[in-house]
Amino acid sequence: MDSPPAQQWLAALHGNGYRLTGARSAVVETVAGTRRALTPHDVYEAARARYPALGLVTVYRTLEKLEQLGLIQRVHGQGGCQAFISSGIGHQHLLLCQNCGRAAYFEGDDLDPLMASIAGKTGYNVREHWLQLFGLCSDCQQAN
Amino acid sequence: MDSPPAQQWLAALHGNGYRLTGARSAVVETVAGTRRALTPHDVYEAARARYPALGLVTVYRTLEKLEQLGLIQRVHGQGGCQAFISSGIGHQHLLLCQNCGRAAYFEGDDLDPLMASIAGKTGYNVREHWLQLFGLCSDCQQAN
DNA sequence: TTACTTGCAAACGTTTTGCACGATT
DNA sequence: AATCGTGCAAAACGTTTGCAAGTAA
Numbered sequence: 507m508d509s510p511p512a513q514q515w516l517a518a519l520h521g522n523g524y525r526l527t528g529a530r531s532a533v534v535e536t537v538a539g540t541r542r543a544l545t546p547h548d549v550y551e552a553a554r555a556r557y558p559a560l561g562l563v564t565v566y567r568t569l570e571k572l573e574q575l576g577l578i579q580r581v582h583g584q585g586g587c588q589a590f591i592s593s594g595i596g597h598q599h600l601l602l603c604q605n606c607g608r609a610a611y612f613e614g615d616d617l618d619p620l621m622a623s624i625a626g627k628t629g630y631n632v633r634e635h636w637l638q639l640f641g642l643c644s645d646c647q648q649a650n
Numbered sequence: 651m652d653s654p655p656a657q658q659w660l661a662a663l664h665g666n667g668y669r670l671t672g673a674r675s676a677v678v679e680t681v682a683g684t685r686r687a688l689t690p691h692d693v694y695e696a697a698r699a700r701y702p703a704l705g706l707v708t709v710y711r712t713l714e715k716l717e718q719l720g721l722i723q724r725v726h727g728q729g730g731c732q733a734f735i736s737s738g739i740g741h742q743h744l745l746l747c748q749n750c751g752r753a754a755y756f757e758g759d760d761l762d763p764l765m766a767s768i769a770g771k772t773g774y775n776v777r778e779h780w781l782q783l784f785g786l787c788s789d790c791q792q793a794n
Numbered sequence: 795t796t797a798c799t800t801g802c803a804a805a806c807g808t809t810t811t812g813c814a815c816g817a818t819t
Numbered sequence: 820a821a822t823c824g825t826g827c828a829a830a831a832c833g834t835t836t837g838c839a840a841g842t843a844a
Contacts, residue, residue: 795834795841795844796844797842797843797844798841798844799840799841799842799843800839800840800841800842801838801839801840802822802837802838802839802840803836803837803838804836804837804838805834805835805836805837806833806834806835806836806844807832807833807834807835808825808829808831808832808833808834809830809832809833810829810830810831810832811829811830811831812827812828812829812830813826813827813828813829814825814826814827815824815825815826815827816823816824816825816829816844817822817823817824817825818822818823818824818828819820819821819822819823
């Protein structure tokens, strides 16, 4: 049930001076093993299957560390912006299924010319971009 | 001090069966007359200059109506996603100054080929996209 | 043994709701 | 006159912090 990233994330935590505990492992394995964006409460409920004594506060604190290490990212959507998901490798963008929530990653390198065009028109110095797509994954297209 | 959109927004509210009151006018004029994204609390403080008896609850309720009518939109950013700003006309995206918060709008029509490419690679049926840029406006570039 | 980590409880800030009064239509 | 809108107070909600006990190193 655990996925490769889980081991890497635990190693990263350890390598940054954080201790390896049952609570942290449960949180890490839960988030690393899910292809959907999860809220702290989602993580709390799911991870308690692995570690029943888990407290919600520990979920918040662990997510905070994972985010600082760049292992997970916050997902913004119409429903709110309190959910987290595994970060892609390098500069990747998210594509979320509006039905099941499954996430896919893609690269948006083709954006550079657009950026340059915008910069020219607006006079802004564009430093960051933020692109996210919503749609239906192949499974959910067939179901509907 | 009021701007053209303020009158249109008030007309839109009225046309949808909502009454025109001093409190609503103050909120509408504040948001319509500001080029930055404002939190409900920001609006509350700014709008009290126009209507001192204003309550924070009314700000929330008015922003809710303006959002439902598509006149304002919620702005998502690293600092949170509780701020609102005037919606652009048609399908426009936001470009925010990281220093002063000033917003500019731009169209992202050039995105369609990227969408099609992503759809082909991932198998998703892409329905919506969400693009936001961050940078420095021309004024803030000179100041730094 | 030491310092970090944990869960509980409480605090905190934001947003929503209940309600009686007031204002718009 | 009827209905909608308002502000206040309280409640609800998600998140953070203080702390004593427990655990990894």
